[in-house]
Amino acid sequence: MRLTDLARDDEAVSPVIGVILMVAITVILAAVIGTFVLGLSGEIEGSQAPQASFTFDYDSAASSGTTTCGDPGTSDEGALEITHDGGAKIQASQMGIVGMSDGDEDFWSCSSVSKASDVTAGDVADVSAANDDTVRVVWEASNGGDTATLGKWTGPDA
Secondary structure (H helix, E strand, O other): OOOOOOOOHOOHOOOHHHHHHHHHHHHHHHHHEEEEEEEOOHHHHOOOOOOEEEEEEEOOOOOOOOOOOOOOOOOOEEEEEEEEEOOEEEEEHHHEEOOOOOEEEHHHEEEEOOOHHHHHOOOOOEEEEOOOOOEEEEEEEOOOOOOEEEEEEOOOOO
16 A cells, blocks of 8 residues: 555545434433533523612601501601613513502512513502611512522611
């Protein structure tokens, strides 16, 4: 056999490339099927908590009628204004306000936002909160499985 014959002998290259491609396709298909079988597709597609920021402004001297939810008429309660400052828009029906002495509320019921719309930057919810309350704005995934705290306020006496 001559050295020039070896340089031109490339018959084994095509089968090797074919085997490598078949293995790669098999690995990719197994990964995709495994993702769906293990239920990871739902986590990837939308059950992650939105990234948003909220500010809390508390007025301990608020009088009755200054809040949408609850009545700050008692001596230890005031008005707490919760404002969506920025970040992702959030479906109003997936948001709640918890930890108030008057009970938990839906975000949309304490604001001018309708249940079917999105809460966006600048939207405000007004609630009554006691000085020792710890109020949280929470998000719940549409499938009801995952929840996350988006913002937290701790009263001055908590």
